[in-house]
Amino acid sequence: MKRSEINEIVRQGQAFIESFGYALPPFAHWSEPDWAERKDACGEIFRAGLGWDITDYGLGDYDRTGLFLFTVRNGHREDLSVGRGMLYAEKIMISKKDQLAPMHYHESKAEDIINRGGGDLAIKLYHSDGHGALDREREVTVYTDGIERRVAAGDIVRLKPGESITLLPRVYHAFWGEGADVLIGEVSTVNDDHTDNYFLNPIGRFPDIDEDEARYRLLVGDYGQLTE
Numbered sequence: 001m002k003r004s005e006i007n008e009i010v011r012q013g014q015a016f017i018e019s020f021g022y023a024l025p026p027f028a029h030w031s032e033p034d035w036a037e038r039k040d041a042c043g044e045i046f047r048a049g050l051g052w053d054i055t056d057y058g059l060g061d062y063d064r065t066g067l068f069l070f071t072v073r074n075g076h077r078e079d080l081s082v083g084r085g086m087l088y089a090e091k092i093m094i095s096k097k098d099q100l101a102p103m104h105y106h107e108s109k110a111e112d113i114i115n116r117g118g119g120d121l122a123i124k125l126y127h128s129d130g131h132g133a134l135d136r137e138r139e140v141t142v143y144t145d146g147i148e149r150r151v152a153a154g155d156i157v158r159l160k161p162g163e164s165i166t167l168l169p170r171v172y173h174a175f176w177g178e179g180a181d182v183l184i185g186e187v188s189t190v191n192d193d194h195t196d197n198y199f200l201n202p203i204g205r206f207p208d209i210d211e212d213e214a215r216y217r218l219l220v221g222d223y224g225q226l227t228e
Contacts, residue, residue, distance in 0.1 A: 006054050016181065020183050030218075035218055035226055048075075049071055050073065051070065054067075055204075055207055067099070077108075090186065092116070092183070094184065105169070106197065109189050110167065111187065111189070113164060116183040121158070122175060122178050123174070125142065128198075130170075134200065140155075143166040144166075
């Protein structure tokens with residue numbers, strides 16, 4: 001992706017998020033000089049991977065296959081083994097109309113995906129067969145706003161604004177916006193985008209970036225340059 005494209009996506013995405021009355025944390029508005037000045041106090045932001053995250057999954061066609069994310073908070077994976085501490089994470093995301101977030105599951109993370117506004121959020125569901133492929137026979141049990149719901153393998157659940165779905169580990173899911181762009185909330189156990197995303201087809205999680213202009217906002221993937 002070109003940095004100029006990412007900069008414009010961030011500008012438009014921030015405006016979309018704020019149009020629903022969702023206020024982002026102060027560091028969402030920092031420029032690159034702000035980060036350079038304050039980096040010594042930002043170790044927890046860097047560790048947790050908080051902030052802007054734009055991906056085209058390495059496929060080079062963001063409008064067709066991509067996702068806009070901002071990680072607001074994220075706990076410590078080592079706390080999961082002892083059952084206490086910061087065990088949770090929160091994201092705000094945008095799925096554009098007909099923009100696919102590809103089929104994947106998480107080995108560790110359980111998550112609530114919430115339609116916070118806009119169009120309908122369509123989610124296609126399968127179980128993993130235990131070997132990384134889709135189980136095309138076994139029905140999937142999920143909870144939508146706490147209500148048990150059983151769907152056939154490959155069925156699509158559509159969430160209206162205000163509705164949510166709970167997805168447990170090893171449930172394959174792909175999603176996209178229908179009718180209009182969708183603002184998505186995610187509340188989950190600890191998030192690890194480097195080791196806990198299992199895609200059905202081999203794709204990347206973070207984009208390759210062509211630095212054709214200055215960075216409007218740093219992405220999570222840019223933090224390493226601050227800490228080197």
